[in-house]
Amino acid sequence: GSLFFDLFFVAMAYNLANIVRQDPSATSLLYFAGCFFPVSAIWTDKLAYDARFFTRDDVLHRVFEIIGLITLGAAVLNIRPVDILSTPSKNPEIFTFCLAILFANILTVVRYLEVFIWVEGEPAAKRSALRDMGFKILPISFYLAATIYSGLEFFQSKNDDAHRYLAEAASNSTYDCSDDAHRRWLAGEESSTVDPCACVDGDEGHRWLAASSDCEVDGYASGVSSSYGDYTSDSTDIPIILMIAGIGCALCLMFLWIFILPPGGNHKQYTVPMNVDFTIHRYGEWTMLMLGESILSLLIVEVSRSSDYYVAFYSGILSVVLLQYMHFRSQPHSADDHAMRKSKERGLAWSYLMQFYSAALVLLGTTYKMLLYEFVYGDYSDDGHRRSLFGHIPRWLAGADGALKYALADRRQREAHFFSGSMAVVFFCCDAMILTHRDFKTNLGRCRCSKTKKTKLLGIVILLMRVGTIAFVASVSQYVTDPKALSLIGLGAILFEIVLRFAAAVVFPSDQVHVDLEEKKCEMEAKEIAEQEEKERHDEYVSGEVIVDDHDGEGPDKE
Incomplete structure (x- = not known):
C-alpha cells in the first residue's frame, strides 16, 4: 500500500518541475514552495500515523484510504504553471488545489479522532491524538481561507461574465471574434478578414492553438496577456501565500511543542514513540x-x-x-x-x-x-x-x-x-x-x-x-x-x-561501525587479560603456591 501511495508523489514532483520550467523566476519558486510543502505534508502526516498506530484492515478503513488517495490525486492534478494558479478569477485550478489540501488535512484529523475515541490501553495515545488534532487547527484555518478566497474569485468572476454576456445579448451587441472565426483559428487558418490579435479575455487560447500569425509570437515575447502566458493584472498571489502560511504554522507549532516537552524522557507520557x-x-x-x-x-x-x-x-x-x-x-x-x-x-x-x-x-x-x-x-x-x-x-x-x-x-x-x-x-x-x-x-x-x-x-x-x-x-x-x-x-x-x-x-x-569494533576489541582484550590472570592463579594454586595479600607490609608468605 505504501508504494502505491508513493506513486502520487512522483507525479507531484513532475508537475512541480513544470512550474519552474515554464517560468524560471522568483514567482515560480514561490508557487513551487506553496505546492510542494503542503502536498509533501500529506506524506509526512501519513508516515507519522503509520509509524505509531495500526488500524484494522476492514471495509470502512479501505474506503477511507480510497477517499484519501482521490483527494491526493486532486491536489497533484491541479499543480499547474504560475500563469494558471495565479489567476483564480479565470482558472479553477488553485481553488481545487486548496480545497484538496484542506480536505486531506481534515481526513488526518479524522484519523486521530478515531484514535482518541477508540484507542485501547494507552493513555498517552489519547493525549498524543488530541495534541495532533490541535496542531491541525491553525493550518486548516489558513487552508480554509485560501480556499474561500480563490473560490470567491472564481465564482464571482463567472457570475460577472454571465451578467455581462446577458447584457450584451440584450443590446444586440456582437463580438469581434465570431464563432465562424473561432472555427477558422482552431483549424490553423490564416485569414485576412479576421484579426486574431483583436480577441480579448477568453479568446486568447484560440490564437495559441492556431500558431499561425506573427502577432501571437510577438505578443508572447513582449508580454501580451494570455491565458497561457504571462503574469497579468488579474493575477494574485494571496491563495498561495496563505498555503505557505499554513504549512509554516504547522512547522512552528511542532518546533515549539518539541522544545517545551519535559526533558529526561518524561515526554513519553504525552507522546507515542515512533x-x-x-x-x-x-x-x-x-x-x-x-x-x-x-x-x-x-x-x-x-x-x-x-x-x-x-x-x-x-x-x-x-x-x-x-x-x-x-x-x-x-x-x-x-x-x-x-x-x-x-x-x-x-x-x-x-x-x-x-x-x-x-x-x-x-x-x-x-x-x-x-x-x-x-x-x-x-x-x-x-x-x-x-x-x-x-x-x-x-x-x-x-x-x-x-x-x-x-x-x-x-x-x-x-x-x-x-x-x-x-x-x-x-x-x-x-x-x-x-x-x-x-x-x-x-x-x-x-x-x-x-x-x-x-x-x-x-x-x-x-x-x-x-x-x-x-x-x-x-x-x-x-x-x-x-x-x-x-x-x-x-x-x-x-x-x-x-x-x-x-x-x-x-x-x-x-563512523559507528568503527567505534563499535574498537569497543568490542577493547572488551575482548580486557576479557583475555582477566582470563589469563585467572589461569595463572589457578596454576599457582594447583602447584601449591598461593599468593596472599600481606596487610602487615612484610611481603607475601608461602604455604
Missing part, C-alpha cells in the same frame, strides 16, 4: 522518489543531435546516480545511530532539513532538464524560429515553451541561478543532516589525535574544503551560464564531495 526503523525505511523510499523525478526529467525530453547535448545528458544521469550514493552513504541505516533515536531536538532538526533537501533535489533535477532544452531550442531565440518551435509544443511533455519569453542570455542566467542554488542547498542539507546524527563537537573530535590530543591539520583542511565546495557551487552562476559547462561543473562538484567523504573516512574513521 517506529524509527520503519521511519528510516520510508524516508529512504521518499528520497528515491525525489531522485526518480530527476531521472524522469532527464529521460523525458526532446533529443538534440549535438555532442554538447549528450555531454550534458550523461553528466546529469551520472550526477543523479552519484547523489543517491552520497545520500545513502551519509545516512545511518541503524535506528540506534539515527538522530530520531538520539534526541527529540535532533530528530526534529533532521526532519526539517529533509523537507528542504527533498525540495532541492526536485529543483536540481528540473534544472538539468532546463539545461538539456537549451540545446534543443537555444539557437532558435529569434521570432522567426519561435513559430516553428511552437508546432512541437504538444510533443514536449514538460511544456518548456514558457521559458522562451526570456531572451537567451537572461534565460540562461536564470537557469544557472536555479542550478547552483539547488545544488548548494543539497550539499548543505546533506552535511547538516550528518551533524544531527553526530553533533559538531563529536565530528570535530575526529580532527584530534587520540593519543596526543592535538588537532590534526589534515582534518581542518578537509573541513574547510567541504565548506568551500558549498560556497563555490552557490556562487558558480555568477560567472558560468553555459549549459554544458554547468553540467560538467555540477558533476565535478558531486565527485569532489564524495572524494572528500572517502578521505575523511580513511583518515579519521569515526
Whole structure:
C-alpha cells in the first residue's frame, strides 16, 4: 500500500518541475514552495500515523484510504504553471488545489479522532491524538481561507461574465471574434478578414492553438496577456501565500511543542514513540522518489543531435546516480545511530532539513532538464524560429515553451541561478543532516589525535574544503551560464564531495561501525587479560603456591 501511495508523489514532483520550467523566476519558486510543502505534508502526516498506530484492515478503513488517495490525486492534478494558479478569477485550478489540501488535512484529523475515541490501553495515545488534532487547527484555518478566497474569485468572476454576456445579448451587441472565426483559428487558418490579435479575455487560447500569425509570437515575447502566458493584472498571489502560511504554522507549532516537552524522557507520557526503523525505511523510499523525478526529467525530453547535448545528458544521469550514493552513504541505516533515536531536538532538526533537501533535489533535477532544452531550442531565440518551435509544443511533455519569453542570455542566467542554488542547498542539507546524527563537537573530535590530543591539520583542511565546495557551487552562476559547462561543473562538484567523504573516512574513521569494533576489541582484550590472570592463579594454586595479600607490609608468605 505504501508504494502505491508513493506513486502520487512522483507525479507531484513532475508537475512541480513544470512550474519552474515554464517560468524560471522568483514567482515560480514561490508557487513551487506553496505546492510542494503542503502536498509533501500529506506524506509526512501519513508516515507519522503509520509509524505509531495500526488500524484494522476492514471495509470502512479501505474506503477511507480510497477517499484519501482521490483527494491526493486532486491536489497533484491541479499543480499547474504560475500563469494558471495565479489567476483564480479565470482558472479553477488553485481553488481545487486548496480545497484538496484542506480536505486531506481534515481526513488526518479524522484519523486521530478515531484514535482518541477508540484507542485501547494507552493513555498517552489519547493525549498524543488530541495534541495532533490541535496542531491541525491553525493550518486548516489558513487552508480554509485560501480556499474561500480563490473560490470567491472564481465564482464571482463567472457570475460577472454571465451578467455581462446577458447584457450584451440584450443590446444586440456582437463580438469581434465570431464563432465562424473561432472555427477558422482552431483549424490553423490564416485569414485576412479576421484579426486574431483583436480577441480579448477568453479568446486568447484560440490564437495559441492556431500558431499561425506573427502577432501571437510577438505578443508572447513582449508580454501580451494570455491565458497561457504571462503574469497579468488579474493575477494574485494571496491563495498561495496563505498555503505557505499554513504549512509554516504547522512547522512552528511542532518546533515549539518539541522544545517545551519535559526533558529526561518524561515526554513519553504525552507522546507515542515512533517506529524509527520503519521511519528510516520510508524516508529512504521518499528520497528515491525525489531522485526518480530527476531521472524522469532527464529521460523525458526532446533529443538534440549535438555532442554538447549528450555531454550534458550523461553528466546529469551520472550526477543523479552519484547523489543517491552520497545520500545513502551519509545516512545511518541503524535506528540506534539515527538522530530520531538520539534526541527529540535532533530528530526534529533532521526532519526539517529533509523537507528542504527533498525540495532541492526536485529543483536540481528540473534544472538539468532546463539545461538539456537549451540545446534543443537555444539557437532558435529569434521570432522567426519561435513559430516553428511552437508546432512541437504538444510533443514536449514538460511544456518548456514558457521559458522562451526570456531572451537567451537572461534565460540562461536564470537557469544557472536555479542550478547552483539547488545544488548548494543539497550539499548543505546533506552535511547538516550528518551533524544531527553526530553533533559538531563529536565530528570535530575526529580532527584530534587520540593519543596526543592535538588537532590534526589534515582534518581542518578537509573541513574547510567541504565548506568551500558549498560556497563555490552557490556562487558558480555568477560567472558560468553555459549549459554544458554547468553540467560538467555540477558533476565535478558531486565527485569532489564524495572524494572528500572517502578521505575523511580513511583518515579519521569515526563512523559507528568503527567505534563499535574498537569497543568490542577493547572488551575482548580486557576479557583475555582477566582470563589469563585467572589461569595463572589457578596454576599457582594447583602447584601449591598461593599468593596472599600481606596487610602487615612484610611481603607475601608461602604455604
